[in-house]
Amino acid sequence: MSDGVRLRIRVLGEGAPVLLIHGWTLAHEVWDRPMRVLAAAGHRAIAIDLRGHGDSDAPLSGYHVEQLAADAAAVLRAVTAEPATVVGWSLGGLTALRMAHAYPELVAKIVTVASVGAAHVRHEAYPYGPPAGDMAESALRSFEFADRIRFRRKAIGDLFKDVPAAHVLDWLHNMSLRTPGWVADACLSTLFRTEQTGLLEAIAMPFCQIVGAHDPGLSVEGAQWVQQQVDGKLIELDCGHYPMLECADDFDEALLSLL
Template sequence: MTQQLVTTASGTRINVRDVGEGPPVLFIHGWSLSGEVWDRQLRIVAEAGHRAIAMDQRGHGGSDAPLSGYDITDLTDDAIGVLDALGISSAVIVGWSLGGMVALRAAHDQPDRVDAVVMVASNGVAASRTDAFPFGVPTDGPLEHILAAEHDNRILLRRKAVGDPFKKPPEPVLLDWLHRISLQTSSWAGRAAMRTLMCTDQTHVLDGLSVPVTALVGTADPALSLRGARWVADRVGSRLVEFDCGHYPMLECADDFDRALLTAITAPAAITG
């Protein structure tokens, strides 16, 4: 595996893990974590004959952490910038949680660069209720609570944030691992990325979407509206795979998840809507 910093057109340096040869697959993690969470999937996808790449979103992991620039368009530009820096014309993009929103936005904005989208624990359009997306929790209350907790006791907030979305309490060693990764994300990047996650509404990207989409979601995910995920799948005619787990299907039901992931990568669901 090669691990390196690549520089995007904006000048932001993004940390990437790159292993294997073949059709490229770009993995994008969720809020406050990093590409390290994809370690098992990088190996499995590479062994299946693909070039598997995991990026740390700006402000996360080993990537640069500017004070600003965390809007969904900035994060999407970073993902395309990674492809540019690695000389990749197009790739399957696998995005988890916030990364799922980035993946779907990339498919809308630059469909010629995205061969297929796999959204994990994400509907791709909104994490909170809006006029256009009437599912999930309201934005204001939860967001203000999270931002205040991040300011008052970032260490405790991060431990709860990474541990609570499991269906069952994770093993202490697993929670310790996720907590360590989360604390690599600075407070300013964490707050800005959380605002993007909670306040973005990109239901408009569903109109005219031409890239194949698969969503892999947990039926007991407290951070995701399952009704909302089903609504998106019905609207665009994409494939939806449901697991009996929480927000971490790649950790909570890894074998089933890996099989579904490989299917989504090698036989993407065509858009019918």
Template structure:
């Protein structure tokens, strides 16, 4: 367990990384409002033969939450700087949801470091509709409503964000746990990340993603659609797609056995 200080304009930011196990490194990045704790089961499994590093993005979990720096480029630079500090060379990078967008940008920025890329519940290149990416809703339809809800009743808004992504019942206690994790993220970070998530376009990065890619997505994911995942798979150099039936945006919680089997198989494949 360690903190890494990231130099940036306006002053340094301390980011938290959970670093356990030994062997080929696997790096996990959680989604909007979530942190290293969501990967607890996967860390337990993977750390039997790998060094497993979970990075809390700025504004998330135990990392600091400055007022600025939540664009996807900056978040990807944060991640790569943490890996530099931890002396991580070639690794497998796993990004879930908004973390998938950040992971995709980091992989495009430093493809020699990222040996394999796993996208979980993420269309990676976009989280909203555009002329080129015809999936999801338009950002101008989504962002104002999300921001208004965050400002009106932060707790209710976060709970709605979590439950609206679920397809299977994971239990009220797990939802409450996810809500507590989400509320670690202050409102200014949430609003900034909503904007980044909904307005970032990484389609131009697709040709730079030449490493093997696995996409794991719930067939009923209402946040990042399976259709968008198929669209991306067709355009990547080396990619495979697993759609988990009757599963929403949280495959590691809704379908943990299927998820872990796919994750470990891809990580351990030569």
């Protein structure tokens, strides 16, 4: 990156590029199965670890959505010469929309997963989803600081539709703990404070969404509202915040249909 931060990427397959961006405190491994499916279908799957996550460098700062989008754009420039479909899950959905607005020459299509792209919590311009506000943000950040290990496990497990299998939760929890506390804290602020509904009207490329009908962290009504503002398709699946894990077959079919 321009500031010297090194990002871990994984590339699989040949064909039209698809950039996969993970969510808060996780890493490129969440895309293991979708990468195989995309490559088998003739796409070039590119998964990244956002700065501070997975095996990427973890500086003290630089976790606002503009920087995350700039990082992802730099990866695309380095890996492919053609515009990519950008698939962003959760925090990655905010990043994908910002990329499409700031670097439209690099983005052929947006697919947000468990994210509406415009915001993660309620704002004046987006009155949907979990409550926002300084108190809610402060409580989560305090929990992360006071008991990081317990907080991460709860924050991950609570977003499934049904209680996840122990080995699945263990896997995600261990992945999350690779993200340092200062990164998780900064990215919580990004999740709470990013509001970019004003970007929707300027998005010229297709903008599609895959959401879980039982996602505690997302408003389906909000996703429907966003879809009315853009050109694309909304697909609702019978799951929570982790469609690629909770209903993998349906997710694979949905993602391929949008490509």
